[in-house]
Amino acid sequence: MTDIAHPLAAPNPHLETSTGLDSRKLAIWTFLGSECMFFASLISTYVVYRGKSLVGPFPHTPWTDPATGQVYEPIIEIPLVTVGTALLLFSSLFIVLALYGAQKGNRKMLLGWLGATIMCGVFFVGMQVYEFTHFVHKGLTLQRNMFGASFFTLTGFHGTHVTIGVIWLLTMFVLALRKQLPPENAINLEMAALYWHFVDVVWIIIFPVVYLMQ
Amino acid sequence: MATTAVGHEALAAAPGEKTGLWSWITTVDHKRVAILYLIGATVFFFLGGIEALLLRIQLAKPDNNFVGPEFYNQLFTMHGTTMIFLAVMPMSQIFFNYIIPLMIGARDVAFPRLNAFGVWVFLLGGLFLNASFLFGAAPDAGWFGYANLTSKQFSPGMHVDFWMLGLQILGVSSLAAAVNFFVTIINLRAPGMRLMRMPMFVWMSFITMILLLLAFPVITVALILLMFDRFFGTHFFVPAGGGDPILWQHLFWIFGHPEVYILILPAFGIISEVLPVFSRKPLFGYAAMVFSGVFIAFLGFGVWSHHMFSTGMGPIADTFFSLATMLIAIPTGVKIFNWIGTIWGGSLQLKTPMLFALGFIAMFIMGGLSGVMHASPPADLQQTDTYFVVAHFHYVLFGGSIFGLVAGAYYWWPKMFGKLLDERLGKIHFWLQLIGFNLTFFPMHMVGLHGMPRRVYTYPKGLGFDGMNQMETVGAFILAAGFAVMLYNIWKTWRTAPPAPADPWNGATLEWSIPSPPQEWNFPEIPTVTGRDPLWEAKRQRGGPLPEPQRVSGQGIHMPAPSYWPLVTALSLPLLFTGLMLASKIGPWGIFIGVATLFFGIYNWLFEPSYTSIPGVRGKAHH
Numbered sequence: 001m002t003d004i005a006h007p008l009a010a011p012n013p014h015l016e017t018s019t020g021l022d023s024r025k026l027a028i029w030t031f032l033g034s035e036c037m038f039f040a041s042l043i044s045t046y047v048v049y050r051g052k053s054l055v056g057p058f059p060h061t062p063w064t065d066p067a068t069g070q071v072y073e074p075i076i077e078i079p080l081v082t083v084g085t086a087l088l089l090f091s092s093l094f095i096v097l098a099l100y101g102a103q104k105g106n107r108k109m110l111l112g113w114l115g116a117t118i119m120c121g122v123f124f125v126g127m128q129v130y131e132f133t134h135f136v137h138k139g140l141t142l143q144r145n146m147f148g149a150s151f152f153t154l155t156g157f158h159g160t161h162v163t164i165g166v167i168w169l170l171t172m173f174v175l176a177l178r179k180q181l182p183p184e185n186a187i188n189l190e191m192a193a194l195y196w197h198f199v200d201v202v203w204i205i206i207f208p209v210v211y212l213m214q
Numbered sequence: 215m216a217t218t219a220v221g222h223e224a225l226a227a228a229p230g231e232k233t234g235l236w237s238w239i240t241t242v243d244h245k246r247v248a249i250l251y252l253i254g255a256t257v258f259f260f261l262g263g264i265e266a267l268l269l270r271i272q273l274a275k276p277d278n279n280f281v282g283p284e285f286y287n288q289l290f291t292m293h294g295t296t297m298i299f300l301a302v303m304p305m306s307q308i309f310f311n312y313i314i315p316l317m318i319g320a321r322d323v324a325f326p327r328l329n330a331f332g333v334w335v336f337l338l339g340g341l342f343l344n345a346s347f348l349f350g351a352a353p354d355a356g357w358f359g360y361a362n363l364t365s366k367q368f369s370p371g372m373h374v375d376f377w378m379l380g381l382q383i384l385g386v387s388s389l390a391a392a393v394n395f396f397v398t399i400i401n402l403r404a405p406g407m408r409l410m411r412m413p414m415f416v417w418m419s420f421i422t423m424i425l426l427l428l429a430f431p432v433i434t435v436a437l438i439l440l441m442f443d444r445f446f447g448t449h450f451f452v453p454a455g456g457g458d459p460i461l462w463q464h465l466f467w468i469f470g471h472p473e474v475y476i477l478i479l480p481a482f483g484i485i486s487e488v489l490p491v492f493s494r495k496p497l498f499g500y501a502a503m504v505f506s507g508v509f510i511a512f513l514g515f516g517v518w519s520h521h522m523f524s525t526g527m528g529p530i531a532d533t534f535f536s537l538a539t540m541l542i543a544i545p546t547g548v549k550i551f552n553w554i555g556t557i558w559g560g561s562l563q564l565k566t567p568m569l570f571a572l573g574f575i576a577m578f579i580m581g582g583l584s585g586v587m588h589a590s591p592p593a594d595l596q597q598t599d600t601y602f603v604v605a606h607f608h609y610v611l612f613g614g615s616i617f618g619l620v621a622g623a624y625y626w627w628p629k630m631f632g633k634l635l636d637e638r639l640g641k642i643h644f645w646l647q648l649i650g651f652n653l654t655f656f657p658m659h660m661v662g663l664h665g666m667p668r669r670v671y672t673y674p675k676g677l678g679f680d681g682m683n684q685m686e687t688v689g690a691f692i693l694a695a696g697f698a699v700m701l702y703n704i705w706k707t708w709r710t711a712p713p714a715p716a717d718p719w720n721g722a723t724l725e726w727s728i729p730s731p732p733q734e735w736n737f738p739e740i741p742t743v744t745g746r747d748p749l750w751e752a753k754r755q756r757g758g759p760l761p762e763p764q765r766v767s768g769q770g771i772h773m774p775a776p777s778y779w780p781l782v783t784a785l786s787l788p789l790l791f792t793g794l795m796l797a798s799k800i801g802p803w804g805i806f807i808g809v810a811t812l813f814f815g816i817y818n819w820l821f822e823p824s825y826t827s828i829p830g831v832r833g834k835a836h837h
Contacts, residue, residue, distance in 0.1 A: 018402065018407070019401055023397050142446050143446070
């Protein structure tokens with residue numbers, strides 16, 4: 001009967017599909033293609049509103065409030081975010097190593113590198129939480145000006161994606177701990193990894209556009 | 215092509231055929247999902263139709279006060295939103311769901327539970343949007359929701375909240391379906407079903423999926439920005455805070471123009487199936503049809519600003535978008551000539567589906583021509599915001615999409631429900647619809663050019679609009695009568711018509727090779743395809759009609775297991791958005807409940823076993 005079974009019925013990696021590609025992997029690629037338009041729209045919005053703020057604080061230049069005489073320093077702090085960016089970039093390497101471990105059945109490698117990836121993700125989100133709080137204390141809120149609105153929206157939605165990625169990877173970590181991520185199921189981690197790389201790539205665009213371009 | 219059921223016992227009726235409410239709630243069968251879409255889309259289509267009739271009654275005579283200006287705004291906004299998102303898109307979904315897997319020789323879609331999730335989200339999103347009527351707060355800023363009409367300052371009530379959150383829910387449904395069918399079409403084709411052998415309906419659907427995938431994220435972002443403006447006090451579209459209302463128009467139409475093709479391409483596909491079958495000729499210019507469809511979709515992303523000529527974008531942008539828009543007439547013309555080439559010299563059978571397909575060609579040409587007219591910015595400045603534009607888009611969306619979808623309904627009804635619809639009633643429906651449609655919308659060209667503005671609840675006497683408007687209202691009721699005849703037709707044949715054969719139209723594609731309606735697993739054995747019209751080829755080889763396919767036990771076939779988790783997960787979205795709407799009154803608890811339900815649903819969905827096999831004839835489980 002196996003020759004007439006539905007392709008999806010076979011829970012093995014050699015699914016019989018028209019392209020030979022696993023449908024789940026194709027679905028993740030498709031979804032990420034769609035996500036490109038999501039972030040393209042957010043980044044465009046940010047770029048459209050660059051320099052359109054009526055009041056400070058501004059990202060790269062100081063601003064003096066004409067009413068109170070209070071001086072707002074440039075708000076962006078590049079060193080902190082650079083560390084976060086570096087960790088996110090390294091985590092893309094780590095998850096490749098974790099996936100290699102999963103595919104080879106090397107549980108130690110899988111757990112170690114997956115753990116490292118999750119730590120990087122958690123640090124990145126923590127960095128962002130710190131940064132957001134810091135900005136709010138310095139007077140930059142969603143409502144304050146166009147920079148605040150478009151900055152928090154863009155980086156906030158990216159941060160939400162990282163958070164969802166961390167939850168996804170944590171789930172994979174628990175599965176691996178319970179020995180439920182054998183090599184034939186490595187595709188489950190591969191899908192999370194594809195998503196993780198995508199979130200990383202988006203940040204590679206956001207980082208120069210928001211933090212480096214003056 | 216082999217569809218004989220080797221190794222399967224023939225049966226009068228299949229065992230284990232599931233019935234009852236619970237089997238529908240937990241269904242993941244693409245055919246049942248299609249029927250859920252059918253029920254939802256029909257209800258919303260009639261709601262949108264009633265809204266249209268109320269609008270027409272209001273406009274039947276000058277200085278009328280049948281509905282006041284406020285309710286009139288709600289009616290035209292909900293009519294547009296309903297017809298686009300809750301009627302035409304899900305009507306296309308009926309055929310994506312039911313027909314695509316059958317046409318490509320698959321047992322189900324790639325992700326059956328995601329498919330069920332999509333239909334539940336659509337139904338709940340539609341209810342959410344329409345629940346606004348219960349609070350007297352139906353959306354009233356137009357289906358395009360232009361800033362600043364939607365800003366907190368000018369629309370303080372819940373009208374716009376219902377609209378933006380409702381559309382957000384519906385977007386999730388569209389994206390889920392788009393990912394699913396994109397993967398299904400690429401990956402679940404039967405052996406030999408190469409891309410350039412796929413039926414044209416599958417091709418046009420495939421292109422529609424790409425448009426959905428790339429267009430919907432853009433409106434998602436636009437709606438998020440609007441939500442931030444309304445709920446959190448940002449100024450994305452508020453000039454006083456440095457924002458720009460024109461950005462809304464750009465984001466909306468970068469979505470909105472591809473959306474137009476999302477509405478029309480499935481209808482292109484349907485009539486490309488109907489015309490060959492009732493002309494007894496293969497589709498003319500198959501490759502040209504495929505590539506013109508791809509070209510239309512590609513250009514569709516480069517023309518959005520032709521909706522914005524009146525915003526004053528300057529000569530360079532006007533020229534670019536005007537030329538790009540006129541360019542679309544070329545691939546569209548290629549399609550029309552190919553359809554005419556298909557029926558040219560054929561032995562035409564003027565059955566109901568064929569009549570609607572022919573009606574489609576004629577009506578769509580008229581809509582296309584007026585479209586080319588306002589591709590020219592000077593002409594557009596004259597026509598924009600008048601009934602001329604209303605006439606144009608009803609000729610393409612009603613004369614196009616709806617005529618095509620109705621053709622598909624008459625064509626595939628026997629496959630879906632095992633009953634042929636009555637030909638005589640079908641023809642009455644066709645003539646009522648054709649006459650009613652033209653009576654309603656043709657005069658709008660004239661009153662539009664005479665300057666009658668859209669979206670205004672009444673008009674003064676003596677401007678020369680009176681007679682035309684009366685005619686339009688009469689036409690709208692004739693149109694409604696046409697659909698009443700269709701309902702009567704369904705009811706009558708449901709009760710009295712004999713069971714339909716597997717292949718009532720002498721079809722060319724795989725769905726006609728299996729019983730009507732198909733069994734749960736569609737194909738007892740996956741067919742092998744060797745050409746573009748596999749069933750015609752099989753009949754030619756055999757030298758006559760194929761034997762009636764028999765119902766089989768399907769013993770041992772692995773099928774996706776039923777699940778209620780897609781419904782639970784879908785429920786989390788209206789919960790979450792209701793929580794957002796009420797957050798200022800009850801705090802964040804509603805949002806927490808929504809997110810918790812979402813996670814609860816997703817995790818249970820992911821960790822339940824997802825396959826089962828059809829039990830044996832004597833109830834013996836077989837793995």
